[in-house]
Amino acid sequence: MNHFKNKISVLFLISLIGLVFSSCEKDDPVPVNEEELITTVRITCTPMPAGETVVLSFVDLDGDGGNAPVITGGVFKSNTTYDVGIEFLNETSVPIEDITEEVRNEGQEHQVFISPNGGIDFSYAYLDSDLDGNPIGLEMQFFMGAVSSGQLSFTLRHQPKKSATGVKEGDPTNAGGETDVEVLFPVSIIE
Amino acid sequence: MRFRHLGCLFTCIQLAVASLALSQDCTLQIEGLLTDDHDKSPLSYANVLILETGKGVATGENGSFLIQGLCPGTYTIQYSHIGCTPKTMNVDLKENIFLNLQLEHHTELLQAIIIESRSFGKAISQAKGELSSEQITKFSGKSLGQALESINGVQSLQTGPTVFKPVIRGLHSNRIILFNNGLRQTGQEWGSDHAPEVDVHMIDKITVMKGAGTMQYGVDAIGGIIIVDRGRLSYQQQGTGKFQLTSMSNGRLVSGGIDLDFPIGTKQEWAGGFQASWKRGGDFKAPDYHLTNTGLEELNASIALGFERNASGVELFVSTFNTTMGVLRSAHIGNLTDFENAISQNIPLFVEDFSYKINAPKQEVTHHLAKVEAKKWFRSGMLKAIYGVQYNGRKEFDIRRGDRNDIPALSLALWSQQMDVSFHHHSENDRIHGTLGVALNFQDNTNDPETGIRPLVPDYTKIAPGIYLTERYESAKFIAEAGLRFDHQKLKVFRFNEMNVLEKPIFNYSQFAGTIGASFLPSNVVSYALNLSTAYRAPGVHELFSEGLHHGAASIEEGDPSLSPERSLEIQGSIGWNISGSVEFVSEVYGKRINDFIYLSPLPEPRLTIRGAFPVFQYSQTNARLWGSDFSLKWQISKGIESMTNGSFVRANNLIDQNPIIFMPADQLSQHFTYQSEKSEKGIAWKATCSMDLVSRQSRFPAGIDILPPPDGYQLVHGAFGINFPHRDNEVEISLRVTNIFNTRYRSYLNRLRYFADETGRNFEIHIQYLLSKKKSHNESF
Numbered sequence: 001m002n003h004f005k006n007k008i009s010v011l012f013l014i015s016l017i018g019l020v021f022s023s024c025e026k027d028d029p030v031p032v033n034e035e036e037l038i039t040t041v042r043i044t045c046t047p048m049p050a051g052e053t054v055v056l057s058f059v060d061l062d063g064d065g066g067n068a069p070v071i072t073g074g075v076f077k078s079n080t081t082y083d084v085g086i087e088f089l090n091e092t093s094v095p096i097e098d099i100t101e102e103v104r105n106e107g108q109e110h111q112v113f114i115s116p117n118g119g120i121d122f123s124y125a126y127l128d129s130d131l132d133g134n135p136i137g138l139e140m141q142f143f144m145g146a147v148s149s150g151q152l153s154f155t156l157r158h159q160p161k162k163s164a165t166g167v168k169e170g171d172p173t174n175a176g177g178e179t180d181v182e183v184l185f186p187v188s189i190i191e
Numbered sequence: 192m193r194f195r196h197l198g199c200l201f202t203c204i205q206l207a208v209a210s211l212a213l214s215q216d217c218t219l220q221i222e223g224l225l226t227d228d229h230d231k232s233p234l235s236y237a238n239v240l241i242l243e244t245g246k247g248v249a250t251g252e253n254g255s256f257l258i259q260g261l262c263p264g265t266y267t268i269q270y271s272h273i274g275c276t277p278k279t280m281n282v283d284l285k286e287n288i289f290l291n292l293q294l295e296h297h298t299e300l301l302q303a304i305i306i307e308s309r310s311f312g313k314a315i316s317q318a319k320g321e322l323s324s325e326q327i328t329k330f331s332g333k334s335l336g337q338a339l340e341s342i343n344g345v346q347s348l349q350t351g352p353t354v355f356k357p358v359i360r361g362l363h364s365n366r367i368i369l370f371n372n373g374l375r376q377t378g379q380e381w382g383s384d385h386a387p388e389v390d391v392h393m394i395d396k397i398t399v400m401k402g403a404g405t406m407q408y409g410v411d412a413i414g415g416i417i418i419v420d421r422g423r424l425s426y427q428q429q430g431t432g433k434f435q436l437t438s439m440s441n442g443r444l445v446s447g448g449i450d451l452d453f454p455i456g457t458k459q460e461w462a463g464g465f466q467a468s469w470k471r472g473g474d475f476k477a478p479d480y481h482l483t484n485t486g487l488e489e490l491n492a493s494i495a496l497g498f499e500r501n502a503s504g505v506e507l508f509v510s511t512f513n514t515t516m517g518v519l520r521s522a523h524i525g526n527l528t529d530f531e532n533a534i535s536q537n538i539p540l541f542v543e544d545f546s547y548k549i550n551a552p553k554q555e556v557t558h559h560l561a562k563v564e565a566k567k568w569f570r571s572g573m574l575k576a577i578y579g580v581q582y583n584g585r586k587e588f589d590i591r592r593g594d595r596n597d598i599p600a601l602s603l604a605l606w607s608q609q610m611d612v613s614f615h616h617h618s619e620n621d622r623i624h625g626t627l628g629v630a631l632n633f634q635d636n637t638n639d640p641e642t643g644i645r646p647l648v649p650d651y652t653k654i655a656p657g658i659y660l661t662e663r664y665e666s667a668k669f670i671a672e673a674g675l676r677f678d679h680q681k682l683k684v685f686r687f688n689e690m691n692v693l694e695k696p697i698f699n700y701s702q703f704a705g706t707i708g709a710s711f712l713p714s715n716v717v718s719y720a721l722n723l724s725t726a727y728r729a730p731g732v733h734e735l736f737s738e739g740l741h742h743g744a745a746s747i748e749e750g751d752p753s754l755s756p757e758r759s760l761e762i763q764g765s766i767g768w769n770i771s772g773s774v775e776f777v778s779e780v781y782g783k784r785i786n787d788f789i790y791l792s793p794l795p796e797p798r799l800t801i802r803g804a805f806p807v808f809q810y811s812q813t814n815a816r817l818w819g820s821d822f823s824l825k826w827q828i829s830k831g832i833e834s835m836t837n838g839s840f841v842r843a844n845n846l847i848d849q850n851p852i853i854f855m856p857a858d859q860l861s862q863h864f865t866y867q868s869e870k871s872e873k874g875i876a877w878k879a880t881c882s883m884d885l886v887s888r889q890s891r892f893p894a895g896i897d898i899l900p901p902p903d904g905y906q907l908v909h910g911a912f913g914i915n916f917p918h919r920d921n922e923v924e925i926s927l928r929v930t931n932i933f934n935t936r937y938r939s940y941l942n943r944l945r946y947f948a949d950e951t952g953r954n955f956e957i958h959i960q961y962l963l964s965k966k967k968s969h970n971e972s973f
Contacts, residue, residue, distance in 0.1 A: 007434075009726060020446075024636060026637075026685065028648070028681075028685065028687050028693060029631035029637065029638065029640070029650045029687075029693070030640050030644065032638075032640045032642065032643060032644065032645050032687075033640070033643060034582060034644065035593075035595070035643035036591060036593070036595065036643060038801050039801070041801065055234070058801060059378075060800065061954050062689060062799055063645075064739070064740065064747070064798070064800045064801075065689070065738065065747075065798065065800075066689050068799060069799055069800070069801070083787050086263060099592075100594055103592075106592070106593070114553060115330045120651070158525065158590065158592060159590065161540075168649055173532075176532075177525075177529075178523055178524060178525035178590060178824065179524075179525035179526045179528055179529050179802055179803065180525060180592065180802065181801050181822060182525075182526055182528060182803035183801065183803070184801055
């Protein structure tokens with residue numbers, strides 16, 4: 001009798017283990033829709049009062065990794081002021097997602113900084129402002145000085161401390177926060 | 192899907208209950224008296240256990256005990272007491288009997304059970320460390336990792352003041368196995384900022400095996416094994432309970448816990464246990480500033496229910512662990528420029544006033560566990576079956592653009608199941624013990640696509656059957672042990688390639704692990720132990736398929752699907768030397784070779800992304816050699832005054848490029864002085880402790896990989912004062928502790944946030960404990 005009971009138990013156990021571990025066939029996962037991806041930065045510079053528009057761009061259509069990004073620099077005219085518009089895009093989504101609006105709507109939490117590298121004679125000013133009256137940097141003016149060449153380092157900072165010293169004037173040193181975009185554009189200024 | 196798991200559980204419970212054989216009426220009893228061999232004084236709170244049935248009791252104040260409800264038959268009775276070598280005797284039970292038992296008692300060992308690798312008494316050939324219920328209580332309000340740090344040779348890989356991940360002799364994460372109440376704890380062990388999901392309040396005993404030489408638990412414990420248990424249910428003893436309240440100045444943390452164990456009914460067949468704890472803390476404080484956003488909140492509970500009759504028993508155990516932890520705000524960086532900027536600051540970038548608020552970045556972690564365990568004792572052995580289900584949910588929140596701060600950036604759900612069946616046998620004369628077991632583990636890991644971020648590790652399923660055999664021969668002066676285990680692992684990964692096409696690669700790994708060891712105890716003065724073991728670890732999913740940015744470190748980590756398993760060979764030896772009765776020295780030495788050691792190796796070219804250029808690290812393999820030593824010296828200076836010195840060091844080298852291995856613990860030494868008063872006539876006793884930790888600077892690290900060199904060494908001084916006194920039949924214990932008395936400013940090499948902020952400063956802590964019927968402070972042998 002006892003023997004019989006044992007056998008039943010063992011059978012039960014085996015069938016149970018089979019049941020437990022076979023029932024765990026996994027469903028296929030769905031791919032993630034990457035919402036926050038920025039693939040493209042486009043800086044459109046229009047000389048004042050007239051002249052040839054210069055477009056600086058960074059395009060990495062497959063996101064981090066994979067193929068290397070394509071960076072397009074530009075040639076500017078000396079002693080010229082340019083009106084500058086900045087766009088951020090996610091070109092992997094259909095239709096193409098314009099992230100510029102998201103940045104503008106959260107203007108208090110974002111700021112663009114540009115710093116010259118390698119001897120380029122460059123300065124800039126902010127044209128836009130957030131709800132607190134602090135700059136965002138989606139619209140700017142570039143001042144191109146004497147003939148020179150180098151790079152422009154372009155940074156989009158998330159949650160900077162705009163009240164810290166120098167930040168409103170375009171110096172990121174005390175800004176803190178987190179960098180969302182940091183790109184180097186090769187540029188030169190000619191006659 | 193989730194309901195299927197629940198279904199499994201319920202079926203299992205039914206099975207376990209049904210498998211209990213009912214048999215004849217058993218009403219015999221063993222009564223007895225336990226005394227000290229030397230002065231014949233009664234030994235109270237000693238343990239008397241019938242090995243065949245697992246029934247046990249603690250002796251009363253007068254050394255007497257009573258075990259009821261026994262069937263006629265031959266039993267092995269084991270009796271033990273703190274500071275004594277356990278003894279066993281065989282009894283042929285035909286009628287009620289009375290036993291006079293004696294134990295040889297060493298009073299000098301009674302003073303405190305010190306954390307050490309005990310070579311005397313319960314000898315095993317592998318080094319281990321233990322924490323008793325009393326010692327664990329000191330960490331009420333803290334984390335499991337912090338409790339483990341008090342074991343010599345164990346450190347923590349920290350992420351700020353709340354996340355402590357255990358490191359055993361330099362190894363951590365997937366190289367350590369954690370056994371939680373008989374189940375292999377499953378979580379996202381791969382992450383260096385993922386601490387074990389276990390509540391210290393739930394645990395009555397912690398054992399750390401420093402190495403791979405224990406085959407019951409798995410083949411892959413190259414670093415070691417941590418075993419935590421809630422302790423035995425009170426079937427025969429009277430109900431016990433423990434209430435704890437802790438408050439800390441640093442972080443303004445408050446924590447409370449309740450722990451009850453009680454027999455149900457009067458037949459000594461049913462027993463239950465309930466435990467719950469809660470904790471809440473705000474921003475911790477370094478000596479000069481608040482560590483903004485380092486608060487935490489935790490709510491945990493567990494229930495146990497057991498039934499034992501004759502020679503069988505069933506236990507059900509359910510636990511839940513839920514925590515939310517903030518991550519230092521200043522440690523959140525976007526790229527290397529931010530990282531360098533953060534490092535150059537003397538004070539972290541975000542320092543705000545104290546707050547309990549936990550904002551992003553933060554972690555929300557849950558871990559639920561349910562298990563049923565059935566046991567049946569035989570004349571010469573025990574059959575045990577365990578089935579358990581675990582769920583681990585981990586959500587990590589980042590600072591994100593848009594309104595996405597409330598959407599986790601990482602959201603993982605891991606379901607796992609485990610089935611173990613083992614048979615333990617022992618010979619008639621109790622000299623040979625052995626276990627033969629089979630184990631089956633199943634894991635199912637799923638990313639929630641809600642994140643909107645490509646997952647760091649892909650989805651997978653893993654099924655791993657194993658079989659093991661361990662045998663042990665024991666005589667008074669010699670112990671030999673050996674074990675062998677075979678495991679297979681089938682890993683199926685569900686991964687989207689760069690074109691977003693689903694791939695389902697399958698990896699099969701199977702291998703042996705083994706151990707052999709011996710201990711010699713030629714006299715009461717010296718003991719030697721030697722152990723040789725080999726273990727094997729298949730690469731984890733993160734090592735095969737990680738891809739993406741590691742936010743805390745501003746680096747990109749990449750997996751390599753072609754990795755092969757690691758194989759370790761370890762030799763360890765120890766000497767215990769009881770120099771004069773009042774001085775005891777224990778030295779453990781180990782050497783370990785790990786072939787195909789998996790580590791993150793830097794690639795020469797950084798990767799250009801829209802957030803700038805990042806260094807890239809790829810999981811690669813090398814051969815590694817680790818060696819080191821843990822040693823301790825205990826000196827009973829005079830009656831009540833004890834000195835304890837612990838030290839450990841580890842050396843780890845990459846044998847191919849000859850560089851040291853990164854992030855190894857620095858050499859350290861700790862010194863404790865304890866004074867323990869005698870109990871006064873009213874039963875009041877007090878205890879004072881002063882301790883010092885010395886940690887040197889890690890001078891062995893590979894050049895050019897870490898963005899900052901290891902921080903300077905430091906020394907910390909701590910103090911504690913505790914008093915306990917009876918209250919009716921119960922006991923009250925109040926202790927005050929001060930850690931980092933001098934508010935020393937320091938940074939720890941093994942803290943991942945050392946780039947951003949100092950460690951916590953001075954902390955005052957008060958801990959009040961109320962023990963109902965003096966719970967558990969004296970019965971850790973169970």
